Amino acid sequence: MTRTVYLNGAYLPENEAKVSIFDRGFLFADGVYEVTSVLNGKLVDFDGHAKRLDRSLSELEMKTPISTEDLLKVHRQLVERNGIVDGLIYLQITRGAPDDRDFAFPPAETEPTIVLFTQNKPGLADAPQARTGIKVISVEDLRWGRRDIKTVQLLYPSLGKMAAKKAGCDDAWMVEDGVVTEGTSNNAYIVTKQGTIVTRQLSNDILHGITRAAVLRFAREAQMKVEERPFTIAEAQDAAEAFITSASAFVMPVVEIDGTPVGEGAVGPIATRLREIYLEEMHKAAV
């Protein structure tokens, strides 16, 4: 089926949406993005994603081409026009297309490029992997130093994902100075044998996950103990449980790290409970 996508104010069939070869996103990865999930035709944590988008844009001194109110309308239109029940909405904004390649930013009047498209994922919340868990490998974190900005520079995460696939695993956790930063496209957590949820504290070293914020809030509300601090791969391998969070995976258990089973090597109760709470609360709050 041909999707209807959004490009610079117009709704178009996907094969008619064209972007210039001089677009800064194409030439310099000079763009930011967001991925928002759709459950039952409604948007999950739209406000969180819209706020982070504004922050990413302002950190890069990029113009905001659309108000949050209009952005919500575009998201809803795309859900409706593409008949999405469960899936994802991808949004990308770049610094636009000047008339030539130049490292310096283009003139202020250059309009940003804004693109949104849907990804249909029937049964997104019932992913079979949530029952089996995923396996991860560790790789060195070789990304740039502003991982708090959600830029489209995703080559290194893509290489990490491929290294995992080659090793027969599902994803990679990135390690810097001996401690885990995050997964290739998700935040990383362990649960200690005492039942404490541990995840790296917010800084420029990781993306400030929208799912992370919600999951930690729900965990604290459920009287679970949370510690925001770095952890090593060895500590993770010795933990009771491990899991990841993201807008597309929600809460996903990790059962093996670098070939070593975590805990019993099976999906654990805390990750399972957090996934249930997250999905339940988000179903209620979706807009």
Ligand code: PDD
């Ligand atoms: N990735 N860390 C990184 C490096 C990410 O790319 C993502 C999201 C997250 C989780 O953030 P959130 O909970 O807001 O989705 C953490 C998206 C899903 C992607 O690139 O497809």
